[in-house]
Amino acid sequence: MKLELYPLLFEPIFKDRIWGGNKLKSLLNKNIPNETIGESWELSSVEGDISIVKNGFLQGKSLLDLLEKYPIEILGEKVHRQFGNQFPLLFKFLDAKEDLSIQLHPNDTLAKKRHNSFGKTEMWYVMQADEGAKLIVGFKEDSSPEDYLKHLNDKSLVSILNEIPVKKGDVFFLETGTVHAIGAGTVIAEIQQTSDITYRLYDFDRKDAQGKTRELHIDMALEAINYKKVQTQVAYSTLSNQSNDVVECPYFTTRVLPLEGKVKKHNNGDSFMVYMCTEGDFSIVYNQQEQSFTKGDTVLLPAIISDYQIVGQAMLLEITIS
Missing domain, CATH: 2.60.120.10 (Jelly Rolls)
Structure with missing residues (x-):
């Protein structure tokens, strides 16, 4: 389950x-x-x-x-x-x-x-x-x-x-x-x-x-x-296909991910991930499944999903708790 x-x-x-x-x-x-x-x-x-x-x-x-x-x-x-x-x-x-x-x-x-x-x-x-x-x-x-x-x-x-x-x-x-x-x-x-x-x-x-x-x-x-x-x-960087550090504090860590194509991600199971899409469209590919999202979507990725890919053309805020 x-x-x-x-x-x-x-x-x-x-x-x-x-x-x-x-x-x-x-x-x-x-x-x-x-x-x-x-x-x-x-x-x-x-x-x-x-x-x-x-x-x-x-x-x-x-x-x-x-x-x-x-x-x-x-x-x-x-x-x-x-x-x-x-x-x-x-x-x-x-x-x-x-x-x-x-x-x-x-x-x-x-x-x-x-x-x-x-x-x-x-x-x-x-x-x-x-x-x-x-x-x-x-x-x-x-x-x-x-x-x-x-x-x-x-x-x-x-x-x-x-x-x-x-x-x-x-x-x-x-x-x-x-x-x-x-x-x-x-x-x-x-x-x-x-x-x-x-x-x-x-x-x-x-x-x-x-x-x-x-x-x-x-x-x-x-x-x-x-x-x-x-x-x-x-101030922060916007390197493509990378999670660029924006804010890190005791309550949350936010990075910006300018997505152009495909990025492989790994989660160690310590925390959930949330993706807020501020521009474009993207998909999350995991466990041989794929789900698509668009501008204005806020996606909660459960911590148990350890390996996944993010695919598309989008600007994403990536939030977790470090």
């Missing part, structure tokens, strides 16, 4: 957002239900948003069902030792038609104490950016709680934050505590710890369809913010 596991696709979980648009449909061919979908959760074990298998004989099974039945076979020996039957990462595509709120995420210690949750270390890969698109990541210079609160109260918080113009292929690594906001006109692939804890600092005084402003978390954020200037943008 174990060898019947295969590369798994999941039904996207769509999130309607005040800042969302329709690019998840126009760029990634997602069957979104309306024109304000901001997020497609591709692979999630967040309570209330558990991913459901879309392909193969396990179609209709939840990720939790699979982890109960095949914990080591899917997660890998090392990941299972560390996390038990929990799936430790969350994968998303985001479409920011408008600016997101200025926000941050707490670290593991605070998140555990306050919310019984993981913290939220994350990374962004920019899949598309309109001309003039920007991201906010951290402070321009070292700040302090007093300085931050002064600018927040004056509605001049943006003036002390680091705005960075972005283009397709840019990568940002955001450790917990980093104040940030995704700017209008960007589509992003996001890899993060399994957590949905966000502290919202400022939302540009926007109101929703009912005329209400969204909740802010000013007091909770004070202890969670990193007030130091941080370097978040990541």
Whole structure:
């Protein structure tokens, strides 16, 4: 039975957002239900948003069902030792038609104490950016709680934050505590710890369809913010048919694989692999079987699949836990 596991696709979980648009449909061919979908959760074990298998004989099974039945076979020996039957990462595509709120995420210690949750270390890969698109990541210079609160109260918080113009292929690594906001006109692939804890600092005084402003978390954020200037943008190589290192941290390792033809891969069984396809089409060939995928697909490759080939013309993000 174990060898019947295969590369798994999941039904996207769509999130309607005040800042969302329709690019998840126009760029990634997602069957979104309306024109304000901001997020497609591709692979999630967040309570209330558990991913459901879309392909193969396990179609209709939840990720939790699979982890109960095949914990080591899917997660890998090392990941299972560390996390038990929990799936430790969350994968998303985001479409920011408008600016997101200025926000941050707490670290593991605070998140555990306050919310019984993981913290939220994350990374962004920019899949598309309109001309003039920007991201906010951290402070321009070292700040302090007093300085931050002064600018927040004056509605001049943006003036002390680091705005960075972005283009397709840019990568940002955001450790917990980093104040940030995704700017209008960007589509992003996001890899993060399994957590949905966000502290919202400022939302540009926007109101929703009912005329209400969204909740802010000013007091909770004070202890969670990193007030130091941080370097978040990541430089990386794009050598063809190689897994180029992008981000390595205690929570995940991400590489970029520009695929032109065929690449042989070996997994030692310590961890699962996830492939996010940001361009093109590819197939995974394993155990004398082949499955095909396309742009916008996020594929969970169980750890038990040790030897396989990736074939096609594509840009892939390859994520594992080292």
